[in-house]
Amino acid sequence: xxxxxDEQVPRHDQEAPEDVRVRRxxxxxxxxxxxxxxxxxxxxxxxxxxxxxHHPAYGxxxxxFSYHRLxxxxxxxxxxxxQLGAALDAGEGRGLVVVGILVLILTPVLRVAVSxxxxxxxxxxAMSLVTLFVLAALVGxxxxxxxxx
Amino acid sequence: MTPLGFVLTLAAxxxxxxxxxxxxxxxxxxxxxxxxxxxxxVDIRLAIGxxxxxxxxTSSGAAAAYVRDRMTNLRTGxxxxxATTTGAISGAFVTTVxxxxxxxxxxxxxxxxxxxxxxxxxxxxxxxTRSDDRIANALRLHGSYYDKAEGRTVTYKVVGTRPGLxxxxxxxxxSALLGIGSGALKVPAMDLxxxxxxxxxxATSNFMIGVTAAASAGVFFTRGQIxxxxxxxxxxxxxxxxxxxxxxxxxxxNSTVRWIFVAVLAxxxxxxxxxxxxx
Numbered sequence: 001x002x003x004x005x006d007e008q009v010p011r012h013d014q015e016a017p018e019d020v021r022v023r024r025x026x027x028x029x030x031x032x033x034x035x036x037x038x039x040x041x042x043x044x045x046x047x048x049x050x051x052x053x054h055h056p057a058y059g060x061x062x063x064x065f066s067y068h069r070l071x072x073x074x075x076x077x078x079x080x081x082x083q084l085g086a087a088l089d090a091g092e093g094r095g096l097v098v099v100g101i102l103v104l105i106l107t108p109v110l111r112v113a114v115s116x117x118x119x120x121x122x123x124x125x126a127m128s129l130v131t132l133f134v135l136a137a138l139v140g141x142x143x144x145x146x147x148x149x
Numbered sequence: 150m151t152p153l154g155f156v157l158t159l160a161a162x163x164x165x166x167x168x169x170x171x172x173x174x175x176x177x178x179x180x181x182x183x184x185x186x187x188x189x190x191v192d193i194r195l196a197i198g199x200x201x202x203x204x205x206x207t208s209s210g211a212a213a214a215y216v217r218d219r220m221t222n223l224r225t226g227x228x229x230x231x232a233t234t235t236g237a238i239s240g241a242f243v244t245t246v247x248x249x250x251x252x253x254x255x256x257x258x259x260x261x262x263x264x265x266x267x268x269x270x271x272x273x274x275x276x277x278t279r280s281d282d283r284i285a286n287a288l289r290l291h292g293s294y295y296d297k298a299e300g301r302t303v304t305y306k307v308v309g310t311r312p313g314l315x316x317x318x319x320x321x322x323x324s325a326l327l328g329i330g331s332g333a334l335k336v337p338a339m340d341l342x343x344x345x346x347x348x349x350x351x352a353t354s355n356f357m358i359g360v361t362a363a364a365s366a367g368v369f370f371t372r373g374q375i376x377x378x379x380x381x382x383x384x385x386x387x388x389x390x391x392x393x394x395x396x397x398x399x400x401x402x403n404s405t406v407r408w409i410f411v412a413v414l415a416x417x418x419x420x421x422x423x424x425x426x427x428x
Contacts, residue, residue, distance in 0.1 A: 026216050026223060033213040037206075041388055048156065048381045058152035067155035070378045071191045079373035097377035101202055104384055105366040107209045108359035115227060126288055130228055134360065137234035142367040144238060 025118040032114045036107030040100050047096030054093055109138050152378060155189070159379070160386035166203060167390025171211035172398055173410040174354030175332040176204035176362070177387050179260075180413075183420050191379060193252070198374030201362050203387045204324075208359025210391030211352075211398075218399060220352035222292045222345060225307055228284075230360050232314040233335070236321020237364035243326060252326065253425030257418050259323055263333045264414035266341055271407055276305030277344050284310040294349060297399040305349070309342040316342060324358070325365040332358050333414060340407075347403040351410070 052059045058070075069075065078084040078098050087095030112135045119128040150158075162184050163177070170177030178200030185196035215221040280286065285307040293304040316338035323334060332354040339350035369375055398406070 022223075026219070029223070030213050030217040033209045033216070037209050037213065037388055040206075041385055044381050044384050047377070048385070051378070052153065055152075060151050061154055063151050065151055067150055067152045067378070068190075070152055071155075071189070071195060071376060075376065077373070077377055079370060079375065094377035097381045098375070101375060101377070101380050101384060102370070104202065104205050104209070105363055105370070108205060108363040111209075111212075112230075112360060127224060127227065130231060130288070134227065134230045134234055137231075137238060138360065138364055141234070141238045141364040144242075144368075 021122040021124075025115065025122060028114055028118050029111055032111050033107060036103065036110060040104040040107065042100075043103060044097050044100030047093045047098075047100055050091075050093030050096055052093075054091075109135075112138060156378070156382045159185075159189070160382035163203065163383045163386025164390035164393075167207050167210065167387035167392075168394040168397075169390075169409070169413060170203075170207040170332070170387070171355060171391040171394030172351070172401075173332070173406060173413060174336045174351035174358070175207075175410070175413065176200075176355070176358045177207040177390070178204045178362075179333060179417055181383055181387075182256075183417060183424075185379065187420065187424065194374050195376045195379055198369045198376065199379045199383045201366050201369050202375065202380045203383050204362040205359045205366065206384050206387040207391045208355055208357075208362070210388045211395035212356045212359065214392070214395040215352040215355060215398070219292075219294050220348060220399060221356045222290065222307070222349055222353045223356070224288060225285075225290045225292070225339070225343070225345070226353045226356045228288055228290060228310070229313060229317045229335075229339075230357055232317035233321035233324070233357055233361040234364045236318040236323075237325045237361045238321075240322040240325025240365065242368075243322075250425050253421050255323075255326065257422035257425055260333050260414045260418035260421065263337045264411050264418060266337045267407060267414070268411045270341060271404065276303060276346050277308060278304075278306060280306035280308050282308045282310050292349065294346075295399075296348070296403075298402045303346060305344070305346055308344050312342040313338055321361050321364070324361045325368075336410060347407045347410075348398060348401075351406055352398065 057065045077094055078087045084095055084098055112131055115131040116128060116135055119131055163181060166177035166180035169180060181200040181203045182196045185191040185199060186193055212221060216223060290307040293302055296303050316334060320334035335354040335357060336350045339345045339353060340347055
């Protein structure tokens with residue numbers, strides 16, 4: 001599939017170096033996304049499996065135990081890093097699920113960080129600044145939200 | 150329904166949402182929120198948390214393929230992310246003020262507008278061949294992609310970067326307010342204001358929505374809106390679906406993508422309007 005797209009690249013002498021540079025940025029971003037997604041799926045699935053192992057009552061297809069008990073607004077689940085640490089120490093599956101979800105949330109952030117590095121490396125100053133602004137806004141949003149403080 | 154039944158059915162629905170979302174650049178949140186609230190009767194705030202997860206999953210899952218296949222206009226996407234992230238940060242702090250029913254009506258209005266605007270452009274399929282847009286020229290935002298359906302490389306120019314930025318700011322704001330990636334607004338912004346081909350609009354929207362959602366996801370996490378038993382099946386299902394959907398987009402016609410986009414928006418617009426009015 002990648003071979004096909006490479007063939008679409010114009011082969012003029014002047015443009016070839018830039019096309020190669022752009023292609024490198026594209027492949028780096030694609031790779032980061034794939035790694036993030038795969039890691040997240042693996043951790044989330046493991047956490048979900050662990051939840052069912054620890055709570056056999058959840059695992060029946062019919063029965064009186066309703067999922068509503070786990071999805072009501074009063075259900076406690078980890079939503080700070082200290083709670084998450086405690087949940088992981090206790091070996092709770094939902095702690096692991098939250099880690100998997102956090103990996104997923106961080107994947108786009110990592111993707112932007114890799115773009116900044118790639119554009120700097122390719123000496124594309126305008127796009128470096130553009131991606132740096134987006135990265136700063138993303139990191140800033142985590143501070144503003146009280147995630148990191 | 151037992152937790153196992155909940156997880157399995159929700160994962161299956163999420164796979165469909167991921168497939169559809171990756172195809173039309175919508176992020177799947179647009180399916181996940183109504184399904185969670187209307188079918189599973191999950192609280193809207195938890196549903197919004199889950200849909201933020203769904204948006205990031207659709208985006209990251211599909212973008213890996215779209216970027217590699219050059220369906221995504223990388224530079225345009227990154228340039229517009231300046232506006233979407235700024236909008237998302239503004240919006241994340243307004244959510245708690247608005248009542249649930251108002252959220253539904255805002256949601257419906259946004260979708261209705263997007264559907265109508267995109268429908269009106271159905272006969273304009275040819276991409277632009279020249280552009281006077283100074284920002285687009287300076288940042289070299291123009292692009293080309295290989296269209297598998299047409300069997301040729303389509304080269305296109307980008308215009309309207311300034312209205313594009315404004316619409317993207319609004320898209321970011323709406324995304325944070327409603328927990329959708331607001332591809333509902335991003336796709337029309339690129340299609341109508343910036344004249345990108347429909348498939349490129351969809352793939353580029355897909356690429357961007359993950360970053361927009363990530364900008365407000367941190368807030369949703371600390372606020373306790375990301376419930377693991379809801380988020381896990383959504384994340385896994387949507388990721389699986391988006392991997393399938395991203396293989397389909399290259400092969401279908403631009404006009405098909407447009408029709409699916411309009412249809413999906415119209416259906417959900419009606420659902421949400423009903424919910425907002427009847428309470």
